[in-house]
Amino acid sequence: MKASTIRRLKLTLAHVFLVGFLVLTLTPFLMIIAISFRRGDLAIGALVPVGDNFSLEHWKYVLGIPYEAPGADGQPRIIRATTPVLLWFWNSLKVATVASACIILLSGTAAYAFARMRFALRGLLLKSLLVLQVFPMVLALVALYALLQLIGDFLPPFGLNTHPGLILTYLGGIAIYIWMIKGYFDTIPVSIEESAKIDGATHFQAFVRILLPMSAPIFAVVFILSFISHISEYPIASVVLQTERQWTLAVGAQSFLYEQNYLWGKFAATAVLSGLPITALFLACQRFLISGLTSGGVKE
Amino acid sequence: MGSVSIQSLDKIYPAAGKNPAFHAVKGIDLEIQDGEFMVLVGPSGCGKSTTLRMIAGLEDISGGTISIDRSTVNDLLPKDRGIAMVFQNYALYPHMNLFENMAFGLKLARTPKEEVMRRVTDAARILGLEQILDRKPAALSGGQRQRVAVGRAIVRDPKVFLFDEPLSNLDAKMRVSMRSEISKLHSRLKTTMIYVTHDQVEAMTMGDRICVMKDGRIMQVADPLTLYHQPENLFVASFIGSPPMNLLRGRVERREGRLVFVEAAESDAVFVPLAGALAQRAEKNLGHEVVLGLRPEAIYDEARGADTTPLRARVELSELMGSETNVYLKTGAGTVIARLHTERRFAVGEELVVYLALAKAHLFDAKTERVIR
Ligand SMILES: Nc1ncnc2c1ncn2[C@@H]1O[C@H](COP(=O)(O)OP(=O)(O)OP(=O)(O)O)[C@@H](O)[C@H]1O
Ligand SMILES: [Mg+2]
Numbered sequence: 001m002k003a004s005t006i007r008r009l010k011l012t013l014a015h016v017f018l019v020g021f022l023v024l025t026l027t028p029f030l031m032i033i034a035i036s037f038r039r040g041d042l043a044i045g046a047l048v049p050v051g052d053n054f055s056l057e058h059w060k061y062v063l064g065i066p067y068e069a070p071g072a073d074g075q076p077r078i079i080r081a082t083t084p085v086l087l088w089f090w091n092s093l094k095v096a097t098v099a100s101a102c103i104i105l106l107s108g109t110a111a112y113a114f115a116r117m118r119f120a121l122r123g124l125l126l127k128s129l130l131v132l133q134v135f136p137m138v139l140a141l142v143a144l145y146a147l148l149q150l151i152g153d154f155l156p157p158f159g160l161n162t163h164p165g166l167i168l169t170y171l172g173g174i175a176i177y178i179w180m181i182k183g184y185f186d187t188i189p190v191s192i193e194e195s196a197k198i199d200g201a202t203h204f205q206a207f208v209r210i211l212l213p214m215s216a217p218i219f220a221v222v223f224i225l226s227f228i229s230h231i232s233e234y235p236i237a238s239v240v241l242q243t244e245r246q247w248t249l250a251v252g253a254q255s256f257l258y259e260q261n262y263l264w265g266k267f268a269a270t271a272v273l274s275g276l277p278i279t280a281l282f283l284a285c286q287r288f289l290i291s292g293l294t295s296g297g298v299k300e
Numbered sequence: 301m302g303s304v305s306i307q308s309l310d311k312i313y314p315a316a317g318k319n320p321a322f323h324a325v326k327g328i329d330l331e332i333q334d335g336e337f338m339v340l341v342g343p344s345g346c347g348k349s350t351t352l353r354m355i356a357g358l359e360d361i362s363g364g365t366i367s368i369d370r371s372t373v374n375d376l377l378p379k380d381r382g383i384a385m386v387f388q389n390y391a392l393y394p395h396m397n398l399f400e401n402m403a404f405g406l407k408l409a410r411t412p413k414e415e416v417m418r419r420v421t422d423a424a425r426i427l428g429l430e431q432i433l434d435r436k437p438a439a440l441s442g443g444q445r446q447r448v449a450v451g452r453a454i455v456r457d458p459k460v461f462l463f464d465e466p467l468s469n470l471d472a473k474m475r476v477s478m479r480s481e482i483s484k485l486h487s488r489l490k491t492t493m494i495y496v497t498h499d500q501v502e503a504m505t506m507g508d509r510i511c512v513m514k515d516g517r518i519m520q521v522a523d524p525l526t527l528y529h530q531p532e533n534l535f536v537a538s539f540i541g542s543p544p545m546n547l548l549r550g551r552v553e554r555r556e557g558r559l560v561f562v563e564a565a566e567s568d569a570v571f572v573p574l575a576g577a578l579a580q581r582a583e584k585n586l587g588h589e590v591v592l593g594l595r596p597e598a599i600y601d602e603a604r605g606a607d608t609t610p611l612r613a614r615v616e617l618s619e620l621m622g623s624e625t626n627v628y629l630k631t632g633a634g635t636v637i638a639r640l641h642t643e644r645r646f647a648v649g650e651e652l653v654v655y656l657a658l659a660k661a662h663l664f665d666a667k668t669e670r671v672i673r
Pocket of ligand 2 (some may be wrong): 348349350464
């Protein structure tokens with residue numbers, strides 16, 4: 001075989017592999033979208049909902065818009081959603097955003113202390129953070145439940161069935177973010193902050209005006225990761241939030257799946273809905289994710 | 301103005317984890333005059349940076365005092381000490397452009413806008429950075445970056461400039477030009493500068509005085525020529541000068557009524573008769589272990605009157621440097637380097653007689669390593 005033929009063969013193989021990989025990851029996603037636009041609430045059916053199959057009923061339901069559908073007697077009826085999906089969406093957005101912002105604040109300052117300060121037990125604390133991270137938060141569900149109940153007795157806005165309470169439980173799982181941010185701080189030479197101190201900056205000014213702007217990429221990453229994991233978090237939210245109006249999207253979506261009746265269409269529409277803010281966030285954060293923000297300050 | 305006085309300064313790094321406590325600076329005393337260019341030089345790990353960082357206020361002082369302009373600064377913050385520092389890795393703020401980099405300190409001090417403008421543009425003009433003030437550090441060459449770091453220091457209008465190996469990240473050519481630029485800056489500003497380096501060429505060419513350090517102690521403080529011609533101890537003798545001073549270990553003996561230096565060697569020991577001032581100094585150490593030091597340029601390839609002593613040796617290696625040749629000679633217990641002013645080529649293994657200018661020799665006590673006067 002000629003070299004060029006081999007090269008073309010290799011290229012084709014690579015493409016086949018990549019396309020196969022894409023199909024594998026995209027298919028479930030596309031199916032969810034298809035289901036959300038398909039008439040009826042079955043999991044299987046036409047892959048591309050067109051003509052008679054196509055319907056906006058699930059989206060109308062989810063968005064709280066009344067729509068017409070055949071009733072039990074065969075006559076068309078106006079159906080109005082009884083579940084506050086948009087409210088759930090708003091709850092999710094609120095919880096995920098506030099939790100992520102608080103996580104940035106807490107893990108950023110903690111990471112700064114671990115990266116830049118020397119104090120007793122520093123090494124031990126760092127290691128124990130890592131070890132504790134091995135146990136999933138869900139294992140502590142009972143404890144969290146009891147704790148929130150206790151807190152609620154003294155501080156009702158932070159008790160069970162409240163969003164601040166739920167956010168409080170999320171703030172317990174920041175060890176991994178502390179490690180990520182500390183790792184990034186460690187790559188930034190201390191001499192830059194020392195320069196700032198000679199220039200007259202306080203500890204806090206050196207942190208806020210020098211270190212933070214240089215660390216934008218890692219904070220963007222941490223915010224996105226935290227946002228994704230908390231907007232779709234189910235186990236803890238489902239235990240902490242007990243009334244329908246407090247639910248988040250993840251908890252609410254689950255309510256479409258009864259024992260006897262799986263409302264896949266509505267479930268799919270909610271799922272797609274919860275993906276929208278994540279997509280928006282990605283687009284918004286893109287400019288912070290560019291690398292090279294720290295380059296040029298020091299000789300590597 | 302900017303005099304710096306250091307008295308019995310100590311630095312002990314506390315034990316951390318598995319590392320035991322480390323005594324990095326051991327009670328040093330140093331007086332630096334106002335307007336002086338003082339170079340701290342020494343091998344890696346001798347405590348130069350630690351000393352400089354204590355002057356800057358970036359490192360706690362374990363003992364002793366540091367005064368700048370006659371007032372003790374031990375407990376002052378870096379910004380209140382009247383110092384500016386240039387780091388080895390430039391340490392620029394990568395997210396700010398050059399103007400902002402240089403203006404950062406002034407802005408923190410709430411200096412009026414026009415004043416900031418004036419001082420930054422002045423510094424930029426001195427350093428030739430006016431055209432690129434709106435660039436970010438990433439878009440600069442290494443030399444330009446270091447110039448910005450110097451500019452940031454100038455803008456602070458400090459009493460004392462501190463430099464920690466500012467040129468060691470630049471290529472050889474850039475280093476030479478920045479070296480003279482900093483020297484020019486010093487003669488222009490006439491401000492006290494303390495300059496850390498481990499490059500002895502930088503030390504010799506830039507310093508008004510040089511402070512040689514080793515293992516947290518000061519070995520000698522003197523102007524470059526004194527350091528070169530009158531080293532106080534073996535360490536300074538071997539550290540300053542390239543190629544280094546030849547050091548022969550041996551003892552002073554009396555043979556047939558004359559004082560001689562006999563090298564400690566199994567066979568073929570170097571044996572030189574001592575005369576004049578050298579003999580007087582040697583006499584006091586009769587029978588003692590001593591080290592005889594002779595600079596490579598004090599060895600000639602021809603006799604020069606009665607003052608030179610012949611020595612037979614074999615050529616091991618020769619480096620033609622252009623106007624002169626460094627010849628490595630096998631003799632006695634070790635190798636002696638001679639810097640000969642000749643363009644003659646030497647063959648490896650060639651037998652040669654060189655002439656030692658013993659009047660220029662140094663004698664050290666082998667135990668205390670101090671010079672014998
Ligand atoms: N933070 C620290 N903790 C413990 N020991 C330290 C610390 N910083 C420096 N040392 C030790 O102190 C000694 C002096 O360090 P210093 O940085 O002053 O050396 P230096 O003379 O500047 O060397 P170089 O030419 O390599 O920069 C070294 O042995 C070093 O290992
Ligand atoms: Mg150093």
